[in-house]
Amino acid sequence: MTTSELTPPQDAIPGLPVRTQHAPRRRVMGAGKQMHAGPMTYVVLVVFALISLAPLVWTAIAASRNNTRLAQTPPPLWFGGNLFKNLQTAWDQAGMGTAMFNSTVVAGTITIGTVLFSTLAGFAFAKLKFRFSSTLLLLTIGTMMIPPQLAVVPLYLWMADLHWSNHLQTVILPTLVSAFGTFFMRQYLVQALPTELIEAARVDGASSLRVVWHVVFPAARPAMAVLGLLTFVMAWNDFLWPIIALNQQNPTVQVALNSLGTGYIPDQSVIMAGALLGTLPLLIAFLLFGKQIVGGIMQGAVKG
Secondary structure, eight states: EEEEESOOTTTTTTTSSOOOOOOOOOOOOOOOOOOOOOOOHHHHHEEEEEEHHHHHHHHHHHSSSSSSTSSSSSSSOOSSSSSSHHHHHHHHHHHHHHHHHHHHHHHHHHHHHHHHHHHHHHHHHHHHTTTTTHHHHHHHHHHGGGGGGGGHHHHHHHHHHHHHHSHHHHHHHGGGSSSSHHHHHHHHHHHHHHHHHHHHHHTTTOHHHHHHIIIHHHHHHHHHHHHHHHHHHHHHHHHHHHHHHHHTOOOOOOOOOOOHOOOOOOHHHHHHHHHHHHHHHHHHHHHHHHHHHHHHHHHHHOOO
C-alpha cells in the first residue's frame, strides 16, 4: 500500500472513516463518428416506404388497365398495356393542358404570397412590440377554428360583386395568406432569430426593409421552404373552393378531374389516369427541390 493511499484528504472530517473514491470510467464516443443504423431500422423504413407508395402504385396499375378488368375479382396486381392510351384519353377529355397551366399559376402565386406575407406577419408577432399584439395573434389563431365551408357563400357573393367569377383571381385572392402560416413562422422566428441580431442591424443604420431582407429572410429560410412546400401541395390539391368558383372552361387540375367521373358508367381506368397526371407535377417538384428543402431544414436545426 502506498503512502498516497494512507494519507487522508485535506477536507476530510475528523472522526469519520475515510473512503477512497475512484472516478468511474466513461466511454466517450470520438468526435465526428456517426451512429450506424441496425437491421431493424432498415426493415421499418422499408415497410413505411412501401405503405406510402402503395396508393401511387395502385393508381398507376389501375390506369394501365381497362374498366372491365378493374371490376373483376381479384383486382389486378401488375401493370397492363393501356397506360399511355388512358393517359391520352384523360388528357383530351379533361383538358389537362389548360388545367395544368392554371394550377401552376394558382398554386405558385398562392405559395409565394403565403410565404411572403406569413413571414412578415410572423416576424411582427415574434419580434416587434406594438399594442394589442397578443390579442391580434389570438384572433389570428382563432380563425383556424372556423370551418372553411362557412365562408363559401359570403365569399362567393363577394367575388360575384367584383365580377371575378370563373377567373383565377377568385381562387388566388382568398388564400394569399393563412393563419397557420403566420403562426408557424411566428413560432419559428421566436427561437431562430436572436433579438440582438436585429438590434445590431438597427445600430448599423439598417432600415426596416433591409432588416427584413438581410436578417429576417436568411434566418427564416428553412421554415419558409417547409411552409412553401406545404402550401403548394395544399393549393394544388384544393377542390372545394375551385369547383365552386371556376367552371370547365377555365379549370384547375382538380376541377378538370371532376369531369372524368361523369357518365352512366364512369371509366375508372381513365379517372385513375387523370389522377396520375395530376399527381406527377407534385412528384417532379419534390424530386427536384426535395434535397434543398431537407437540407434547409437540417441547416435550421443545426443553427437552432
